[in-house]
Amino acid sequence: MTTYSSSLATETNLAIQANNPDTYVVSAVGAVGTGKSSLLNAIAGSQIFATGSSTATTLTVQGEVRPWAFVPGKRYVHLIDTPGLCDSTSQDRHTVAEMVRYFKSLANGVSAFLLVFNINDIRLDAYTQTMLRLFEALLGRHFWNFVVIVFTHVDEENYDDLEEQMEAVMDPQEGFIAEIRRIHNLPARTFVPSVIFTSTQNVRMSSYAQKQLKDIYNAVVLCETRNNQRRFTCTWLRRIMTIPSEEEKSIFITNSIKEAWSSMTSSVCSTQ
Ligand SMILES: Nc1nc2c(ncn2[C@@H]2O[C@H](COP(=O)(O)OP(=O)(O)OP(=O)(O)O)[C@@H](O)[C@H]2O)c(=O)[nH]1
Ligand SMILES: [Mg+2]
Incomplete structure (x- = not known):
């Protein structure tokens, strides 16, 4: 097991690593x-x-920088945790405010979006579909190249079900990944995300979970490798970076979200 000396996690060092x-x-x-x-x-x-x-x-959206555990080398990771960012029925002020915080935190680029599902509930719910549509509207279709799909709750005692669950996800015609492609109009050749099945529990004791966490690391590295070793960014995120004041950034992002949201809802209405 990899252990890190506490000096790697001092506040000063973590602040330096945030800008690395x-x-x-x-x-x-x-x-x-x-x-x-x-x-x-x-x-x-x-x-x-x-x-x-x-x-x-x-x-609330939260970001923390830490050494990446259970992988070789001493790479750091800026972890951005999110609440429900996108209610499928409304865009209330709190939700928009959290999305503003979220997109501000992405302004320096993103190595990967981990799209998380519980293996016991394999479905692309309305919430997630709306969120992905909004991301696509704001970030452009290139963002799909940085999506890594992670299934949690694949605990050791449930491994007997794993083969069947993997088939439900990976089946080329009927599987969950094929469904994402269908719903979001993604060509099979271009949307080939890494898919990880893991448990997040007792990772210090479980060599299986540690192996899956290494696979997540490799999947994140692959996203950057496919993009000339660079994080994902786009014109819209770059634009946020050029805006000098926090308040103006917030207004710009809020307006973009509202615009994207209304174009999404009008296109949904027009197809009904
Ligand atoms: N058994 C098991 N439980 C898990 C696993 N991952 C998460 N959980 C449990 O699922 C519950 C929800 O986990 P969270 O990490 O809080 O989920 P979240 O997506 O951050 O939830 P919100 O912040 O409410 O959106 C907790 O009780 C976790 O302990 C897993 O791999 N196996
Ligand atoms: Mg949470």
């Missing part, structure tokens, strides 16, 4: 309660973000 272009930037997104915070804690090998079985544990 070699630091990976990884954001966990997905429906409420799928295991986003638990997954980021597993990647860091420590309990950073609050987790819980009650609904909506994470209420």
